[in-house]
Amino acid sequence: MGIVRAVDAALTIVLFGINCKTINRIILPAKEVKEVRAMAGSKSIWVQLPFLQVITILFLLAFVFILPQSVNCRDYADESNGYNKTPGNPPILLWGPYITGTNENSAVVNIKTNTASRVTVHYCTEAYYNANASYDNSASDNVYSLMHHVALSGLEAGTTYHYQVCYDREQTGDLRFSTFPKSGPFSFIVYGDTQDEPPNFSQEERHKLVADRIAQEENILFVINTGDLVNDGNDAHNWDRFFDAIRLMATGTTIFPVHGNHDGNSLYFDIFGVSPYYSFDCAGSHFTVIDSVHRTPEQTEWLNTDLDNNMKWKFVFFHHPFYTSESNHFGGWENLRNEWEETFISRGVSAVWNGHIHAYERYLEKGIQYMVVGIGGGPYTTLDKVKFTGYQKSFERILGYSKVSVDPVTGSVFIKVIKAAEISQDGKDVKVFPRGTVVDEHILSSPLVDLKNVYACPDNTFKPDTAITRAEFVTILVKAFEFLPQAGKVFADTANSDY
Template sequence: MAAVAVLLALLLPVADAAVVWGPYVTNTTGNSTVVTWKSIEEAEWWVDYAPEGGETYRIPSSGAGPIHHVLLTGLTPATTYRYRVGTGNETTGDCRFRTFGDGAFTCIVYGDTRAQKPFFTQTERHGLVAERIAAEADILFVVHTGDFVCEEEEWDEFFAVAGPVLRNTTLVPVAGNHDGSTETFSAVFDLPPYYSFDAGSLHVTVLDSNDRAWADMVTQTAWLESDLASPLPRKIVAFHHPPFSSDRKHPGGDRAIRAEWCDILSRSGVDAVFSAHTHAYERYRAGGTEYLVVGCGGAPFYALAEEKPEGYLAGHRQTLGYVRVIVSPESIDLEMVAVAEVTEDGEVTMCPAGTVIDAVRLPADAAPPPEAPVGRWVVPAALLGGAALSRLRR
């Protein structure tokens, strides 16, 4: 913990280590967002924010506990905002996010960032991936496909390592099996375990594939089918457990998830599905939908079977990396970017920045871009109070 505190002090230019997590942004739309951070001490905290070159506004935090969620409203679509959080005379450095708007954009997908102590920390593996993602230009949002941490005490390390990424974009979190209860997930991210949102021409659906979800899977699946009726031309879905995988421990992938959702995904015209849980990179095609396993954000690598499920197209087992997603109304380009190769005995060799080891354009007959409408987040009414739901739908 002492090492983490030192790293946090370097990442956040405050007078002391008053901010433990963040700040980071979730729930972004064309005209609103939520800024979150965790503080050590009870104090009167606030957020300063301004469009680049514009007037600065201050919103106080009304949170009573250590985790603060501050809603910013009345924002302008397709606009970059600078923000910082503070208390008294202490402030973090300037951070930024961009509101959603029309037109093409780029986002990032990665996941399974947990450490394997005592063999390696998040800093040693996840840190390499986070550094490369932070160097990407103009990223509208980052989807994390789950398993942020291994144990609850690892959250401090995750936010320290991911800080350079999270301070300058919007985070789209997926609940993994190591990430704690639904209450923990909602407390950390100000979101329930399944929800959806629009960004330009793209509809994004996030699902909860964890064991706990099966107690009421009928409700989630009914919501999914309704949610995917979105009229937007491009659709992606993210959840943690892969329906297709060559992981030796789960041959073929999660067949229950496959039976529950894959037919709906195909019938609804979903372009791509992102998952993790298998600590590797794999790509499959089934029912006209591309399935990508992106579990190579820093967790210990898994052994893959030589025999692959039907639909297998590509894969890399000992590679740290992330997927770059370039979205327009007419197409989605997926590029698997390799960050480092790791040998069986743990030797790490960095790849040149921007090394793309797999790529596909969806759909196959796609044409180049124009543009499409400002978005919104949608959270199932059963999972949030009415006030929060109406706020997210603005």
């Protein structure tokens, strides 16, 4: 109906003339109007009309019929028998949209409304959206309920998608997220313990500050929350405050949660559609999430199998830390170390992130980097002046997050800890810091390689005191960092056989 009205209006305007100098006035006298109307009823109208008016008509018709139109969820609801048309107040968006379960070829868009509704997600690649200002795909979970998990499948790897969520006659604006690349560099965020402490402070006051800073970061593929997302995970109102705090962040990046002791059970798992322990891969790196709240023999057996892979980087996330200098749990959770640490060492884990302690701590033990990042908004924790073995660095009373960038070109992982704010000594006030305030940064070197594959004498022995040539040194670098060799002669004083 909208297109018909547009065409009718366009033809009326063109047929009856508009003065280009005074475009707001119809200038044809009554006599000429009758003549034009007579022309409109004749077969020779296209010959008799001025050439400029004919071109204008054709242009308007092409514009209306050929160019794609933006999705209007209200029109869509009017034309669909499946949508709720009951008069009354429209549904209100309580949670989301937020993205979960993303990989190279799929993702899940989630929302919750205050009244039961039906949901459709319209989406397309960024290239299509930039060219057409519309969407060419849609998906629905085909349920009439408060909670919705809409799966998007058949996506392209390493691609930015635009999407819009229609819930009954309401709609979101245009939003974006990205699928995982098959290879290449990528960045992600790790932080945790985002719960509030009413009536002392809310997620709006602290966690939102951190989440909004994360939303301002560019090219963040996903966010991992190391647990205690809320204060009471069995209470839906706690989740209301959580999703209010992450609204900007959640629409454009994927959330991967870690189960914390405050997060409850059934509601938490329904919200994120995950099991207590799970894993995923991204561009040659492996991510393992385990549950330190409810440990089972089945989980430990699964962990051994899950980490038995050839991924270059292996990252592990769980709530309670192996290592901490927090006074009440000095030394960390020894029972977890006894159960899992040997597996981490034997399977070549690169780094571990935890929460529970509301401070930032970094430890290096037995070749593995351990980081505590419980700085997402909860009440701060005091650390002991005496530090536990493996201690490297720590900060108390800060709000912030860890930004991790994996770079396959250099074979390194760059980690920055960003401070968004600082909590006063009495815990009542918050001082906001400028965007990009880095308080700690370090690099994870490329995982250990078989030295025989890098450099060894013909008899597979090593002679560290023997001088080496320039060509041999270049060969070591190429093999160690897995650079691709280039054909051709580079130096005049060396032969190809020297490399």
